[in-house]
Amino acid sequence: MQHANSRWKRFLTALPEYACVVVLLVIVVLAGILAPNFFTADNLLNVLKQASVVCVVAIGMGCVLISGCMDLSVGVIMAICAILSMTLQKYTGDVGAIAITLCAGAALGLFNFFVVYITRARAIEIMMLTFGLKMAYRGLAQALTGNVTFREETSPFFSSLGKGTLLGVPTIVLIMLGVALIVGVIISRSRFGREVVCIGNNPEASRLSGISISRTRLKCFLIAGLCCAVAGILLASRTRAVNALSGDGYEMDAMCGLIIGGYAVFGGYGSVWRAVLGVFEYSAIKNVLNLLGVSSYGQQLAQGVILLIAVWGDVYLRERRAGGKSR
Amino acid sequence: MSKQKVLAFFKRYKSVAILLFLLLFMAVVKPMFYRPAILRNVLLKVSIQGIIGFGMTFALVAGEFDMSVGSVLTLSGILFATLLPGMGFFPAFLLTMAAGAVMGLINGTLVARMRVNSFIATLGAQYIYKALALLISGGTPIKADNPVVVALSEFRIGGNTIFPFVFLLVGLLSAYVLKRTRVGRNIYATGGNAEVTANSGINVKAYKTLVFVIVCCAAAFAGVLMTIRMQSATTIAGDDTSLTVISSVIIGGTSPAGGVGGAFESFIGLLIIAIVTSSLDILGISGYYQQVAQGFLTVAIIGAISYSNYRKTEAL
Numbered sequence: 321m322q323h324a325n326s327r328w329k330r331f332l333t334a335l336p337e338y339a340c341v342v343v344l345l346v347i348v349v350l351a352g353i354l355a356p357n358f359f360t361a362d363n364l365l366n367v368l369k370q371a372s373v374v375c376v377v378a379i380g381m382g383c384v385l386i387s388g389c390m391d392l393s394v395g396v397i398m399a400i401c402a403i404l405s406m407t408l409q410k411y412t413g414d415v416g417a418i419a420i421t422l423c424a425g426a427a428l429g430l431f432n433f434f435v436v437y438i439t440r441a442r443a444i445e446i447m448m449l450t451f452g453l454k455m456a457y458r459g460l461a462q463a464l465t466g467n468v469t470f471r472e473e474t475s476p477f478f479s480s481l482g483k484g485t486l487l488g489v490p491t492i493v494l495i496m497l498g499v500a501l502i503v504g505v506i507i508s509r510s511r512f513g514r515e516v517v518c519i520g521n522n523p524e525a526s527r528l529s530g531i532s533i534s535r536t537r538l539k540c541f542l543i544a545g546l547c548c549a550v551a552g553i554l555l556a557s558r559t560r561a562v563n564a565l566s567g568d569g570y571e572m573d574a575m576c577g578l579i580i581g582g583y584a585v586f587g588g589y590g591s592v593w594r595a596v597l598g599v600f601e602y603s604a605i606k607n608v609l610n611l612l613g614v615s616s617y618g619q620q621l622a623q624g625v626i627l628l629i630a631v632w633g634d635v636y637l638r639e640r641r642a643g644g645k646s647r
Numbered sequence: 648m649s650k651q652k653v654l655a656f657f658k659r660y661k662s663v664a665i666l667l668f669l670l671l672f673m674a675v676v677k678p679m680f681y682r683p684a685i686l687r688n689v690l691l692k693v694s695i696q697g698i699i700g701f702g703m704t705f706a707l708v709a710g711e712f713d714m715s716v717g718s719v720l721t722l723s724g725i726l727f728a729t730l731l732p733g734m735g736f737f738p739a740f741l742l743t744m745a746a747g748a749v750m751g752l753i754n755g756t757l758v759a760r761m762r763v764n765s766f767i768a769t770l771g772a773q774y775i776y777k778a779l780a781l782l783i784s785g786g787t788p789i790k791a792d793n794p795v796v797v798a799l800s801e802f803r804i805g806g807n808t809i810f811p812f813v814f815l816l817v818g819l820l821s822a823y824v825l826k827r828t829r830v831g832r833n834i835y836a837t838g839g840n841a842e843v844t845a846n847s848g849i850n851v852k853a854y855k856t857l858v859f860v861i862v863c864c865a866a867a868f869a870g871v872l873m874t875i876r877m878q879s880a881t882t883i884a885g886d887d888t889s890l891t892v893i894s895s896v897i898i899g900g901t902s903p904a905g906g907v908g909g910a911f912e913s914f915i916g917l918l919i920i921a922i923v924t925s926s927l928d929i930l931g932i933s934g935y936y937q938q939v940a941q942g943f944l945t946v947a948i949i950g951a952i953s954y955s956n957y958r959k960t961e962a963l
Contacts, residue, residue: 439950440957444712444903447766448949451890456942463935572770585767617781624774631763631771639762 339637340581340597347604355611363607365490371603372496373398373551373558375596377567378574379503380547382595383540385578386507388520388587389436390447391541393454394548395570397428400461401552402562406472414477422549428457429545433538443586454571461564469563474556482557492554496596499550503543504592516540520587576623577602579630584638602626662899662915669922677929685925687807693921694814695869695876697914699892701821702865704913706765707896708825709858710838710905711758715769716866716892718776719750720885723870725780728789728880736795740871747867748860750776755856773889780882788881791874799875810872817865822910834858838905887941894945895920897952904956920944 351358358364377394384391401421409417432453435441441449484491507513515536519526523533551570556562581598583590605626609619657664673680680686699716706713723743730739750772757768802809825831836844837854845851866885874880893903899916901908923944927937 435946435950439953441950441953442956444764444766445949445953445956448893448903449946449953452894452942452945452949454942455890456939456946459935459938459940459942463933463939467935572774585764615782617778617786620774621778621782624771624778627771627774628757628763628768631767632757632761635762 337582339633340594340601343580343601344597347601347608351604351608355608358604358608358611363611367600367603367607368493369490369558370607371600372490372492373555374570374573374577374603375496375599376499376547376551376554377570378577378595378599379500379592380544380551381571381574382578382583382590382592383503383507383516383543384537385583385585386520386587386590387516387537387540388443388523389537389540390443390450391429391432391544392447392450392571393428393432393457394544394574395567395572396454396457396461396564397425397545397548397567398552398555398570399562399564399567400428400457401425401549402556402566403461403465403470403552403564405478405549405553406470406474406556406560406562409474409478410472414475417478418553421553422546425545425547425549425552426542427545429541429543429548430538432545433541436537436541437534458564458568465564467564469561471561474560478557479560480557482554482559492558495550495554499547500592500596503547506543508591512536512539517588520584520589522588572623572627573602574599576627576630579627579634582634585631585634660900660912660915662912662919665898666915666919666922669919669926673922673926673929677926680926680929683806685929689918689921689925690811690814691808692925693917694810695872696888696892696895697814697917697921698817698869698872699862699866699888700896700913700917701817701910702862703892703896704821704901704908704910705825705834705858706862707893707901707903708838708905708908709834709855710841710903711765711855711858712893712903713754713769713859713862713866714766714889714893715750715754715773715776716862717885717888718773718780719747719863719866720870720873720888721882722750722776722780722783723747723867724874724880724884725784725789725870725882727871727874728791729783731791731793731796736793743871744864744867747864747870750867751860751863752856754863755859758859759852759855777882784880784882786882788879790879792878796875796878800878808876810876813872817868818910818914825909830854830857835906838907840906890945891920891941894941894948898948902952902956903949 377398381391381394401424404424405417405421408420412420432450435449435453436446439445439449480491481495482492486494507516515526515531518529518531519533519536527533552567555566559566577599578590578595579585579598580601581590581594581596583594583598605622606619609622614622699720703713703716723746726746727739727743730742734742754769754772757763757772758765799809804812825834833844833849833854834857836849837851841851870880870885873884895916896908896913897903897916898919899908899912899914901912901916924937924941927940932940
C-alpha cells in the first residue's frame with residue numbers, strides 16, 4: 321500500500337513534465353469521437369504542413385523563452401524575411417536571397433537583444449519592449465512596401481522548399497525537423513544549452529558561477545532571428561504571396577504551442593521536442609475545430625481559451641510540484 | 648515659488664517637463680497647433696482613451712497589467728449598440744457596465760486567485776473578448792441611433808463635446824479614491840509590497856481583483872462613450888488602445904512595478920501621448936510611420952524606466 325502510494329506520488333510529480341503527452345492523448349480521443357475524418361492521411365499531412373512554419377518560429381522563440389526572455393516580435397520578423405526572400409531572388413538568385421534573408425533575420429534578432437541589453441530590462445519589461453518593437457517593425461514594413469502583396473514567380477528550387485516532397489514526405493516538414501534537430505542538439509547536448517537553462521532558472525546564481533548572461537542571451541536571440549528567417553523563407557515558398565501583415569499573430573500561435581508543450585512562461589524549462597509537439601497539438605485543435613465547422617471568430621475564441629487554460633495549467637502544476645507554495 | 652521648490656517639483660514630476668517641452672516645440676515648429684479647433688481635437692482624442700488610462704492607473708499602482716482593455720472597449724461598445732434598440736438607453740448602459748465588471752472579475756480571478764501572470768492572462772482574455780465582439784456583431788459595424796445617444800453625441804458645452812468633461816470628472820474621482828480613501832491606500836500598499844501587505848491583514852487578492860474590475864469598468868464606460876460619439880460601434884474600435892493607454896500611464900510616471908504614481912501623473916502622460924500623436928498628424932506623418940513612432944516611443948519609455956529601475960537596484 322505504502323509502495324503504491326509513493327508510486328502514485330511519483331507519477332503525480334512527474335505529470336507536469338508530461339502534461340503535453342496527456343494533452344495529445346486527449347486530443348486524439350476527442351478528435352476520434354467528434355471528427356473521425358481527422359485521421360485521414362491527407363488531413364494529418366495537412367496539419368503537419370500547416371504547423372511547420374509556426375513550429376520553426378516556436379523553436380527559435382523557445383530558446384529565448386528558456387533563457388528567461390521573451391520576443392513578441394518574431395511574427396513580424398518572419399514577415400519581413402518572407403518579403404525579402406521573395407523579392408530578392410529575382411536579382412540575386414536562390415542562394416543569395418536565402419543568405420541575405422538569414423542575415424536580415426539574424427540582424428533583427430540581434431537588434432532586439434541590443435534593445436533588451438542596453439535597457440537592462442527584466443521579465444515583463446522585455447515583453448513590453450518587444451511588443452513595442454513589433455509595432456515599429458510592422459509599421460516600417462507596411463510603410464516601405466506600401467502594404468502591397470508580393471506575388472513573384474519563384475524558381476523551381478525555391479518553390480520546392482515549401483511545396484515539394486522528398487521521398488513522399490513534404491520538404492517543409494523535413495526542413496522543420498532539420499531545424500528542430502539542430503537547435504535540439506544545441507539546447508540539450510551542448511554547454512551553451514545548459515547555460516541557457518541555467519540563466520533562465522536563476523540569472524543571479526548563473527552570473528555568480530561565471531556564466532555571461534548577456535552573451536548567452538545574445539546567442540538565443542540570434543537563434544530566434546535565424547529561425548524566423550527560415551520560417552519566412554518557408555512561408556514565402558509555400559504561399560507564394562506575402563505582405564507586411566503575413567505573420568500577424570504567429571507569435572501568439574508559437575507562444576500557445578510552447579506553453580502547451582510545457583515551456584515555463586518565465587524561463588528555465590523547455591526542450592525542442594516540447595515546442596514541436598506543442599505546436600502540433602495546437603494546430604491539431606485548430607484543425608479539429610475547422611473540421612467541425614467552427615467559424616473563424618469561434619476559433620479565435622478557442623485560441624484565447626486554450627492559451628488561458630495552458631498558462632493556468634502551467635502555474636497550477638508547477639505550484640503543486642513545489643509543494644503548494646505560491647510563486 | 649523659490650527655485651529649489653520648482654526644481655523639486657520637476658524632479659518629482661519629470662513628465663511635466665516633457666509636456667512643457669512638447670508644447671514649446673510645437674509652438675516653435677507649428678504654431679498652427681494652438682488653434683482652438685486643434686486643441687479641442689486633442690482633448691477629444693485624449694478623453695475616451697484617458698478614461699481607461701485612469702482605470703489602468705489603479706491596475707499599475709497595484710502592480711498589475713491589463714492588456715485586454717482594448718477588447719473590453721470593443722466588446723462593450725458592440726454590446727451597448729446591440730442592446731440599445733431593444734431596451735432603451737439606461738438599461739443598456741447599466742447592463743454594459745455590468746458586463747464590464749464581469750470581464751474585470753474574470754481577469755482578476757485569473758490573476759489573483761489562479762495566479763496567472765497578468766500580462767499573459769489578459770493577453771489571452773483579449774482574444775476571447777474580441778472574438779465575442781465579432782461573434783455578436785458578425786464583424787459588421789452596428790448603428791446606434793437612439794435619440795438619447797444622438798442628443799448626447801451632439802450636445803456642446805461652449806463648443807466642446809461632453810467627453811472632455813466626463814474625462815476630467817473620472818480623473819478627479821480616481822485621484823480622490825487613490826489618494827484620499829482607505830481603498831486607495833490599500834491599493835498602493837498592495838502594489839508596493841504584496842507580501843508585507845498580506846501579512847498586515849489586508850486582503851491582497853481582493854484588492855488585486857478589485858483593480859481589474861475598476862479598469863474593465865472604465866474600459867466598458869469608454870466603449871459606451873465611443874459608441875455614443877460615433878453613433879455606431881465597430882469591432883476595430885479598441886484595437887490599439889491597450890498599448891497606447893499603458894504607455895501613456897507609464898510615461899506619466901506610474902511605475903509598472905507597482906506602488907508608485909497616481910491620477911495626476913496619468914493625466915500628464917495621457918496629454919503627452921495625445922499631443923505627440925496629434926503633432927504627428929499635423930506634421931503630415933502617415934499612419935504607418937505613426938505606428939513606427941508609437942512603437943519606438945513605447946520602447947524608449949519602457950527602456951528608460953527599466954534602466955532607471957536597474958540603476959536603483961544597483962545602488963542598493
